[in-house]
Structure formats: C-alpha cells, structure tokens
Amino acid sequence: MGCIEETKYEVILKNTTFKECRDYVRNNFSEFYQVNPGYRMFDVYIIGVPPITIGVDGDYVIFPYTKPCYGTFLLRIHGVDEIEALKKAQ
Amino acid sequence: MPILTGLTDALIVLGCPESSVQTAITLYLANKLKKEKIRVVVAGTRSAVNLIKVSDFERNYVDETVDLDRCIEDLAEKRIDFDLCFVFVHKDAGISYLATMHSISDAQLFAIISGGDAEAFESMVDFECEKIVAKTSHNPIPLKKRIDQVITWDV
Numbered sequence: 001m002g003c004i005e006e007t008k009y010e011v012i013l014k015n016t017t018f019k020e021c022r023d024y025v026r027n028n029f030s031e032f033y034q035v036n037p038g039y040r041m042f043d044v045y046i047i048g049v050p051p052i053t054i055g056v057d058g059d060y061v062i063f064p065y066t067k068p069c070y071g072t073f074l075l076r077i078h079g080v081d082e083i084e085a086l087k088k089a090q
Numbered sequence: 091m092p093i094l095t096g097l098t099d100a101l102i103v104l105g106c107p108e109s110s111v112q113t114a115i116t117l118y119l120a121n122k123l124k125k126e127k128i129r130v131v132v133a134g135t136r137s138a139v140n141l142i143k144v145s146d147f148e149r150n151y152v153d154e155t156v157d158l159d160r161c162i163e164d165l166a167e168k169r170i171d172f173d174l175c176f177v178f179v180h181k182d183a184g185i186s187y188l189a190t191m192h193s194i195s196d197a198q199l200f201a202i203i204s205g206g207d208a209e210a211f212e213s214m215v216d217f218e219c220e221k222i223v224a225k226t227s228h229n230p231i232p233l234k235k236r237i238d239q240v241i242t243w244d245v
C-alpha cells in the first residue's frame with residue numbers, strides 16, 4: 001500500500017477541514033476536477049465529503065489528504081500521470 | 091428503525107483515540123452485536139486499535155482489528171464489505187471518513203457523533219445515515235443510552 005510520506009510533497013493547508021480545502025482549490029486554481037471518496041491517487045485512497053475537488057497547477061496536483069487525528073491537509077505533489085488519470089476519469 | 095436480523099458482520103470505524111468515550115462505546119457496541127451473532131471488525135489507527143486490543147485482550151467482544159488505511163483500500167477495491175458500519179465522529183476528519191464509508195460501502199451506516207461540536211457535525215451529515223448523537227466527551231452513558239434507543243432488532 002502506498003504512503004504519501006514517501007513522496008515529495010508541499011503542504012498548502014494543514015489541520016484544516018474538508019470544506020476549507022474544497023474552497024481553497026476552487027478559489028485558487030482555474031483547473032480542477034471532482035472525484036468521489038475512495039478515488040485512488042499516488043497509491044492512496046482519497047478520503048472526504050463528495051464532491052472532492054482536486055486542483056491542477058501545471059504538472060502538480062493539489063488534493064486533500066485526511067488523517068483521523070490531524071484533520072485534513074491540502075497537499076501539492078508533482079503528478080503528470082495522476083493529472084492524465086483525472087482527465088480520463090471525467 | 092429496527093435492524094434486520096440475520097446480518098453477519100459489522101465494521102466499527104474508530105476516529106482519533108483522544109476521544110475518551112470511543113473505546114468504552116466500541117466495546118459496549120461490540121458486545122451488543124456479538125449477542126446477535128454478528129462478527130465485529132474494528133478499523134482504526136495503530137493507537138486507536140491498540141486501545142481496543144488491550145481493553146479486549148482475549149477478544150471477547152471484537153473478532154478482528156484492521157489498519158484503517160488498509161480497510162479503506164479493501165472497501166474501495168470491493169474486496170470486502172459489511173452488513174453494518176458504525177463510524178465515530180468527534181472531529182472534522184470523522185465526517186470525511188463517514189462520507190467515504192457512505193460512498194464506498196453498501197453497509198447500513200451509523201454515525202456515532204460526540205463531543206462539544208456534536209450538533210455542528212450532525213448538521214453536516216446530509217446523506218442517508220442513522221445518527222447516534224450525544225454532546226459528551228468523557229461520559230459514555232449518554233451515548234450508551236442513544237445506542238440502546240437506536241440499535242434495536244427486528245424480531
């Protein structure tokens with residue numbers, strides 16, 4: 001099973017809520033996609049309240065990552081293959 | 091609404107283990123389910139699961155514990171599913187896990203909502219789900235009473 005910690009990631013928002021992450025992506029990125037909970041990305045399964053909004057900024061994806069004790073983080077990770085998969089999934 | 095009889099398994103999804111009532115309510119609920127011959131699986135973080143393992147050392151109540159991430163993966167990939175699913179909600183993350191379970195599982199879904207923000211979290215649940223709500227953080231009795239009201243069996 002994959003682990004986000006093994007990737008090179010940037011934390012845009014931390015200890016936040018799913019709603020704040022959704023609003024941030026919609027307000028700051030012109031290109032974004034909506035997926036359902038359980039969508040697989042970077043070998044992890046996205047947790048959240050649908051629609052989960054994932055932003056695209058060049059070759060980077062911006063998406064929420066939730067842990068039970070620490071809330072939701074908004075992460076930015078280089079992911080050309082993930083962007084391609086997002087576009088195909090729409 | 092009474093729960094149908096003849097169900098075989100239930101998943102209890104733990105939230106952050108800092109919730110004082112979580113372990114006690116999990117074991118109480120597991121006991122209630124076991125009496126109906128329902129197999130109980132508990133998913134959570136390592137610390138949350140270890141609290142259960144130590145509290146139920148001889149597995150009198152909980153049949154199996156699983157890593158939360160692994161459980162999500164297996165549900166999302168349709169390798170497993172359950173008849174009943176209970177999700178603890180005492181933080182915003184709990185709402186995210188609850189909504190995820192609603193999306194990836196066909197189980198009859200229950201939200202066990204507690205803590206000072208219980209009413210706010212309850213208002214966020216706008217999908218089909220039985221809500222068990224008590225604005226308590228340390229005393230499990232209000233949640234126990236709500237569970238006894240909600241978890242009844244169709245005989």
